[in-house]
Amino acid sequence: MNSVRIDRSNPDVVDVVLREEVGPLVFAARRWPGEVVGSLAAGALYGTPVYAVMAVILEQGPGRIWAAVGIAAAVGLVVNTFVILYGAFRGVTRLRFSPAAAPNTMTLVRGPRTDRPRPLTDVQQIWIDHSIVESYKRDRKPVSAKITLYVLLKNNRLIRPMPILPWTTDTTPLHQQLQQTLAPTAVQVDLVVQRRVQSPPWMVVGHGGSTGGGG
Incomplete structure (x- = not known):
């Protein structure tokens, strides 16, 4: 499975599954x-x-x-x-929040091992960065995409879990579910969507524009 999902099967924790544990x-x-x-x-x-x-x-x-x-x-x-x-x-394959009802800790799951739980008071922001490159042609169809989930701690340390494969995850529902999960906390959850137009092959220097949106 390639898409990111929120796993609530365990009544004690909520897992943001970035990659299934295949070893x-x-x-x-x-x-x-x-x-x-x-x-x-x-x-x-x-x-x-x-x-x-x-x-x-x-x-x-x-x-x-x-x-x-x-x-x-x-x-x-x-x-x-x-x-x-x-x-x-x-690589971080899961973000684990517990307890499920009102999370106060975050744990990084790295394949075969699990880090020590970290108080959510140490986390300043979680955001999803979704960058899309659109075709220079009139149809403006997306030609490439990159999705990255970041965790910013209050000590300015940035945690970057496993990259999310493009075209497999709808970032808007993921953002909404993360907001819902962390609603009882003070952690800011954002979605940043950036779009730019690829440079035509005959142009040496690109002049594509970009737009950004935040959730």
């Missing part, structure tokens, strides 16, 4: 194939200055340069794999 290793394994090409290309590209030095200054042959490209690509793959695994184990 961090399974989650990483599902994400890894889609990033292999990108990590290999990025690793190879970052070594460009080294290849230039090898070719121009050190006058190395093509064989050694291609070997350096392969090593850089492999390093990029290893680093990206580590980042995916780290995110799978550290």
Whole structure:
């Protein structure tokens, strides 16, 4: 399941489910194939200055340069794999509020483990940022979107849970349910929708406008 949901099946808590617990290793394994090409290309590209030095200054042959490209690509793959695994184990998959009737604590659930409960008096604001890029064509159809849920603490620390997959979640009902859940508290819950028009391919510098709305 990809869409975010509010789980009230437990009478003691309310869970904002950002990702079903399929296990961090399974989650990483599902994400890894889609990033292999990108990590290999990025690793190879970052070594460009080294290849230039090898070719121009050190006058190395093509064989050694291609070997350096392969090593850089492999390093990029290893680093990206580590980042995916780290995110799978550290990423926040649920926001848990308790007690259900009148929450006074928030707990971050990170895949296989759960953080210590945090008093809701430490939380200043929770907001959903929904950014939409619309086509430059007359129909203005959305071409991309990004949805992120943020938790701002009163010490100015920002908690960013797992990203929400676009096109799977209607942010307006989610915002309303969060407001309803946290109504007994002093936590501010907002929805910020930003729209901008993509730049036409023939324009070097984009001049797309943007609009924002807050709940």
